[in-house]
């Protein structure tokens with residue numbers, strides 16, 4: 458049987474856990490208020506501390522409610538018929554998965570510790586804020602953007618809702634709401650299908666030097682935000698301290714969200730599927746493009762060399 | 777058609793066809809309009825596949841462009857010798873000038889788009905949107921001009 462109490466005990470007895478919260482707050486404030494810093498902002502999520510109270514989920518909604526879609530019905534008919542209508546506007550209160558109105562949700566997981574004890578864990582899930590985010594880089598319109606502090610977000614004024622970002626995302630994070638956005642002013646029947654929504658790192662709060670709403674609201678100090686180098690060190694120290702495991706540091710070439718768990722991530726049993734991201738290892742999806750960029754530098758040089766070679770051959774023949 | 781240009785024309789034609797297909801496939805349209813359902817065209821709906829193909833073909837296209845431009849330059853320089861297809865008086869057709877301008881635009885905007893896609897590179901948002909739209913515009917101009925020269929059987933050089 459799962460025992461959340463013993464899981465909490467596991468952590469609360471850890472001297473390190475108490476230390477993290479204090480160090481964490483300091484690191485966060487330092488990084489968030491510092492404009493000179495060139496390092497990206499990273500969050501550490503210590504899942505062993507989370508009690509699944511969903512304070513963060515509701516704080517996220519409150520802080521970002523002004524960004525949510527308010528689509529007018531009926532939606533324009535879209536062609537061909539296979540184009541899916543994705544409407545969450547009547548189900549805005551859903552909290553057990555990611556939706557256009559729920560950018561953070563609590564995933565329930567169970568696992569067995571090294572000591573053979575069954576525990577349950579609750580894991581805050583949202584966009585990982587990849588270091589080289591395919592959702593941003595592959596967006597054909599530039600609707601998704603990444604800021605210098607590493608956060609990625611989708612501009613709801615520009616997004617056409619084609620959902621490419623979701624297909625490109627290794628965790629299928631962005632969620633679509635039909636019947637809103639720019640496509641309505643273009644060719645709503647034939648192109649576009651709404652707007653994609655996801656965690657935007659509370660950029661409006663970060664711009665003011667404040668903490669993201671979910672971090673501020675958490676009674677257990679599950680999340681810590683700060684400079685990449687500080688947070689990586691903290692995550693590694695924490696993992697060492699609890700004899701735990703790290704997720705997100707190398708996934709998809711590195712993300713700005715680092716989970717630390719007392720049990721290996723591949724041993725977590727959790728519900729996954731639509732709007733419920735997995736925690737599998739993820740290879741760097743942008744690596745092929747980055748490697749091919751080198752070929753693009755070499756190819757013109759090779760082409761030019763071939764032309765020069767041909768010229769000298771001909772000059773020799775004609776001499 | 778000048779015989780010794782044949783192989784480069786074939787490489788250029790095939791490259792143009794697939795780079796255009798993989799380029800338009802960056803927009804999520806091929807699945808919506810059943811094109812990716814046609815046997816053999818399923819790859820058009822796989823964004824990482826089309827992304828890699830587009831990059832690889834861009835490398836081929838730039839290699840070919842560098843070769844053709846330099847070859848043209850050398851051929852003009854050595855006109856009067858055995859290579860008689862191109863002389864100092866050879867002119868580039870107006871339609872070809874338009875294609876060259878569009879190709880140059882595609883290569884320049886494409887270069888910046890590849891750089892933007894590298895990890896740790898942040899371009900201003902407006903610049904990214906501008907690059908996306910300009911790249912698409914140059915592609916339309918190139919394809920339009922190519923269709924025209926194809927139908928009218930116009931060659932690059934006069």
Ligand code: SF4
Nearest residue numbers: 584585587590592626
């Ligand atoms: S997790 Fe997905 S949505 Fe978030 S930055 Fe990475 S690719 Fe984009």
Ligand code: SF4
Nearest residue numbers: 517656658659669671
């Ligand atoms: S950072 Fe902001 S937008 Fe993202 S999950 Fe937390 S509260 Fe929501």
Ligand code: SF4
Nearest residue numbers: 507508510511513675
């Ligand atoms: S507020 Fe904190 S403890 Fe509560 S669910 Fe969110 S992360 Fe977990």
